[in-house]
Amino acid sequence: MKILFIGTGHMGSALISGIKSNNNFKEQIFVFNRTYEKSLDVSKKYNVIPVKKLEHLNYDIVVLGIRPADFEQLAVDLKKFTLEKQTFVTMINALSIKQASDIFGNNKLNIVRIMPNMNAAIQQSVTAYSSNKINSEVTKFVIEMFSNCGTVEEIPEDKFPAFTALAGCSPSYIFTFLNGFYKYALKNGFSKDQAYRIMKNTIIGSTEYSTNSDNSFDELINSICVPNGSTIEGQKVLETNNFQDIIIKALEAAKQKS
DSSP: OEEEEEOOSHHHHHHHHHHHTOTTOOSEEEEEOSSHHHHHHHHHHHTOEEOSSOOOOOOSEEEEOSOGGGHHHHHHHHTTSOOSSOEEEEOOTTOOHHHHHHHHTOTTSEEEEEEOOGGGGGTOEEEEEEEOOSOHHHHHHHHHHHGGGEEEEEOOGGGHHHHIIIIIIHHHHHHHHHHHHHHHHHHTTOOHHHHHHHHHHHHHHHHHHHHTOSSOHHHHHHHHOOTTSHHHHHHHHHHHTTHHHHHHHHHHHHHHTO
């Protein structure tokens, strides 16, 4: 298989990093960007092949990692080539499979829509996918390829906006949450390294504990918030300020733009 990534910004580079972490992955990966310098940088970092100019589209899989505003012009450029055997993988926000097919002017293209997150770089992404099932064999390969970046979930395409908020956007909100703990630790005299260790182990431990527990989140919260204890005083502040509602509003706002 020959795989071309068009657009290797933060997300495209994270996916390549995840894929290349598997030493048994022997397929050729090519990268094309607005500037050749960018492609050269990515090629050196991940041992992939830079493309200076799109003079053909003789690739089995084309991964689109560009901004939504740039897609129509890219489609015009790509339609100069014969489009029939390629599988297009799009992670372009808010672009449906049908919209992509219509813009390409070809309803026979195999298109796989994905939504990964930045954790792909450390093989911990949760990546959603949906496809038009025109070429199931290549689609299966695409799923296996992105499995190197973490877990892959097939979801109905109408769930993509909510999934984008939950898994694609949420790392930013989680980092904001962590930043509050970090600033509090520094304010109270902990070193940067110690603050990171405390947060990392507490967050990872709490997450693993919750996934291994049969109790609901409310039950877990109540088990820690003992009457007259210190935890419940902080919990009261969160509840008074509608902390959960703020999270839901943030996710809903992200969903509306997806």
